[in-house]
Amino acid sequence: MQMRRFLSRYWLLFPALAFYGVFLVYPMIFSFIVSLYRWDGLSPAKVFIGLRNYVRFFSDPTSLLVLKNNLTWMAFMLSIPVALGLILAVILNEKIPGRTFFRAAFYSPTVLPLVAVGIIWSWIYNPTFGAVNSFFRIIGLPHLARNWLSDPGVALYSVILTGIWQGTGFPMLLFLAGLQTIPKELYEAADIDGATGLQKFFYITIPSLRETFVVVISLLMIGSLKVFDLIYVMTWGGPGNFTQVLSTWMYFNTFVYHKAGFGSAIAWITAATSLGVAYPYIRIMSRR
Amino acid sequence: MRRGYSNVSFFLLIFLTLLVLFPFAIVVLTSLRTQQDVVTRGVFAPPEFVTLQNFPDAWRMGRFSVYYKNSLSICLVKVPLGIFIAALAAYPLAKYRFQLRETLLAFFLLGLGIPVNVVLLPLTILLKKLYLLDNLWGLLFPYIVFGLPFQILVLRGFFRGIPDELVDAARIDGCTEFLVLLRVVLPLSVPAVLALFIMDFLATWNEFLMALIFIHSDKWKTVPLGMMYFQGQFASSYPIINAGVLLGILPVVVVYVLLQRYFVSGITAGALKE
Secondary structure, eight states: OOOOOOHHHHGGGHHHHHHHHIIIIIIHHHHHHHHEEOSSSSSSSSEEEEEHHHHEEEEEEEHHHHHHHHHHHHHHHHHHHHHHHHHHHHTSSSTTTTTHHHHHHHHHHSOOOHHHHHHHHHTTTTTTHHHHHHHHEEEEEGGGGTTTTOOTTHHHHHHHHHHHHSSSHHHHHHHHHHHSSSHHHHHHHHHHHHHHHHHHIIIIHHHHHHHHHHHHHHHHHHHHHHHOOOHHHHHTTTTTTTTTTTHHHHHHHIISSHHHHHOOOOOOOHHHHHHHHHHHHHHHHHOH | HHHHHHHHHHHHHHHHHHHHHHHHHHHHHHHSEEEOHHHHHTTTTSSSSSTTHHHHHHHHTTHHHHHHHHHHHHHHHHHHHHHHHHHHHHHHHHHHOOOHHHHHHHHHHHHHOOOGGHHHHHHHHHHTTTTTSSSGGGGHHHEEEEEHHHHHHHHHHHHTTTHHHHHHHHHTTOHHHHHHIIIIIHHHTHHHHHHHHHHHHHHHHHHHHHHHHHHHEEEGOOOOOOOHHHHHTTTOOHEEEEHHHHHHHHHHHHHOOOOOHHHHHHHHTTTSSS
């Protein structure tokens, strides 16, 4: 009887729990177990090697390059889109003409499929006919033209620029929402005290957005650890492995080179890091 | 705000807007020209003559009708089903008092930090066992599970704002919890549900990585996969490729332009205090 009452109230949770269990938790455990083996992902031959795949990741020069690339990506995403997003949010929080249009324009790249973004920018970076090199030739600086996506020195930064184009709207929107929660009285009081615009920005706006900053940084770090589509479409991790990031490296090892154990270790390193940086965000969200 | 500051920021704004819209302009311009025209006169030249021929060509050569059908089918099933499952779970998390509530919520939210990566190989093996690998409907399950964390978060936040009195009144009238959710809570949550519908449609339409791993046959490819292979095949037919990109993003652009005010509220709901 008690069981029936319990079920009639709590069955609502079961579909979601079942989906989580079967398609998320079980696969994660499975993936961790695979990461302890040397395995091609197909044959029955599996060799238990403990944590050797993890040790290998941190001693293999290519994997360390991959890690460095991904950290570079993250550093750019945490600086330029955050700074630009904040500046745009502050400007677009004022009652200026066309504000809705501007907001929509800056957010628009974010809603596109990343595959489309990758194809669009591959065309823009096209060495022979693309917009960037054509522009440099037209303004008389042809020596600046180069193979943006196949020159090892610039390829990563070219893709990062695409990431910035695509990824600035999201922090902007979060900052805009954060700005709207700051009481107007704070600014009015500062006006009476004769504060300048910059003073108000640094002493009222920034401190009031503390929680928004935590959320933005947390989400952008998670996003940076997930980046896959742009790299896959634009460079395939090349030239060499100069644009390889964690998720593409995991993909190539698991599904192309058939090193499922090593690939799973990469996936777990990524997931553990991602869960770590997601923690402050999850805490803020579940506290409410 | 003083005048001088305003002017500087307005010019900065215009400049940045032009930069952001520039790639769109290039794509549209390129798609309206002939290959010959683009290659000989350069990407910035005005079209010698405007042609719309690239769109039907791209549609046919890129087999977009197949990919559209697949993407629309998966969206039509995944989006309502996923949000329904999320609503079922979000309701007890918002309106019941029980000991494991916070733990359970944290457990669901952990999904926000889990990259798809880590389940790709196990899911490949699992879907294969279920005869769902390389099948459009195999995508349904992983798609739903990766949508749940954010949807549960947003819906729980919204449900909590609904007065307990309304819920209790329905219970006293003899509604089961499921009916309270269906008849009282959900009808009052239309804005949140609508925002989630739009966001989830965009996310599902755009998803690439799982489709890449789980789908191989051309007949089951979704639009992002289709665009990818289309670009691979016709890499140097620039106008056709750009027309294909526009075809691939058309539904997303239409939904965004028409419905953006609904979904902006959804994005921020998942990130800020109400």
